[in-house]
Amino acid sequence: xxxxxxxxxxxxxxxxLNAVKLRKEDMNTLVMNFLVTEGYVEAAEKFQRESGTxxxxxxxxxxDRMAVxxxxxxxxxxxxxxxxxxxxxxxxxxxxxxxxxLQQQRLIELIRQGKTEEALEFAQEELAPRGEENQAFLEELxxxxxxxxxxxxxxxxxxxxxxxxxxxKTASEVxxxxxxxxxxxxxxxxxxxxxxxxxxQNQLDxxxxxxxxxxxxxxxLEDPSE
Numbered sequence: 372x373x374x375x376x377x378x379x380x381x382x383x384x385x386x387x388l389n390a391v392k393l394r395k396e397d398m399n400t401l402v403m404n405f406l407v408t409e410g411y412v413e414a415a416e417k418f419q420r421e422s423g424t425x426x427x428x429x430x431x432x433x434x435d436r437m438a439v440x441x442x443x444x445x446x447x448x449x450x451x452x453x454x455x456x457x458x459x460x461x462x463x464x465x466x467x468x469x470x471x472x473l474q475q476q477r478l479i480e481l482i483r484q485g486k487t488e489e490a491l492e493f494a495q496e497e498l499a500p501r502g503e504e505n506q507a508f509l510e511e512l513x514x515x516x517x518x519x520x521x522x523x524x525x526x527x528x529x530x531x532x533x534x535x536x537x538x539x540k541t542a543s544e545v546x547x548x549x550x551x552x553x554x555x556x557x558x559x560x561x562x563x564x565x566x567x568x569x570x571x572q573n574q575l576d577x578x579x580x581x582x583x584x585x586x587x588x589x590x591x592l593e594d595p596s597e
Contacts, residue, residue, distance in 0.1 A: 376577075376578060376579050376580050377578065377579040377580070378579070378580050378581075378595065379579055379580065379581035379582070379595065380595070381582045381592065381594050381595070384581050384582045384592070385582075385592075396424075399418075399422045399424040400424060401560055401561050401564070402418060402422075402424070402561070403415060403418060403419070403422075403424045403425075403426055403427075404427065404556070404559055404560050404561070405559040405560070405561045405562075406418060407426050407427060407428060407430070407433060407555070408550065408555065408556060408557075408558065408559040409559060410433055410436060410437040410440070410546075411433075412430055412433040412434050412437070415430055415433065416430055427555055428553050428554075428555055432458070432553065435454065435457075435458050436458070436546060436549045436550070438454055439451050439454045439455055439458070439545055439546070439549065440542045440543075440545060440546045441542075442454060443473075443476065443538060443541050443542035443545055444535075444538050444539060444542045445538075446476075446480045446483070446538060448473055448474075448476045448477040448480060448541075449477060451473065451545065452473055455545065455549070458549060458552075459549075459552050461552070462548050462549060462552050466548055467501070467505075469544055469545065469548050471498070471501055471505075471508050471511070472541055472544060473541065473545070474497050474498055474501075475498065475511060475512070475515055475541075476537070476538065476541045477493065477497075478490055478493055478494055478497075478498060478515055478516075479515060479518070479532055479533065479537065481493060482515075482518045482519060482524075482533075483533055487519060490519065491516075491519070494512065494515070494516055498512050499512065514529045514532070515529070515532060517529055518530075518532060518533065565587055568584070568587070572584065580595045581595050582594055582595055583595075
């Protein structure tokens with residue numbers, strides 16, 4: 372026999388919501404965390420001036436981090452590696468997987484430019500030795516070199532390596548590594564809290580009928596239906 376759900380009116384729900392006290396300082400910290408993690412340096416500087424909220428890291432480092440990310444996104448991987456080493460040489464020294472992926476992206480860019488001989492030489496000198504030490508690296512190298520076998524890259528089984536989305540993936544990996552080196556979270560807290568809110572609503576749906584939040588940006592509620 373189905374169990375009837377508890378009905379919570381809008382008035383009751385809003386009363387419960389208003390009983391929850393949130394400190395403005397905590398909200399400001401969440402906003403600053405998002406701006407810093409996502410790299411919105413100008414917005415973070417303005418928000419600091421207006422709210423008095425101190426960022427968790429030096430805002431000057433955001434500009435450097437975004438320069439690295441942009442370089443990878445534009446395919447300038449060698450420049451990105453130099454910038455990372457200028458920021459903190461230990462990032463790549465202690466993260467062989469990240470360094471391999473950056474070198475792999477350099478190889479992809481050479482192939483994209485049609486520099487076949489240079490690509491083969493780079494793969495042999497820079498990537499092959501790492502593949503000999505790590506089976507996963509070797510498999511990724513073999514997949515990347517396969518791009519050279521096909522005259523038309525669109526027919527290659529691993530053509531997705533040439534997609535701009537692969538650049539973005541590598542750029543995100545570098546961004547996360549830099550944040551970690553600065554003792555900062557890799558991901559902003561705010562989106563995680565919103566996901567938790569949606570999950571909580573879904574769980575509550577099984578037990579009650581209540582006003583749903585239908586617009587996360589405004590907190591707009593939808594009246595419960597019988």
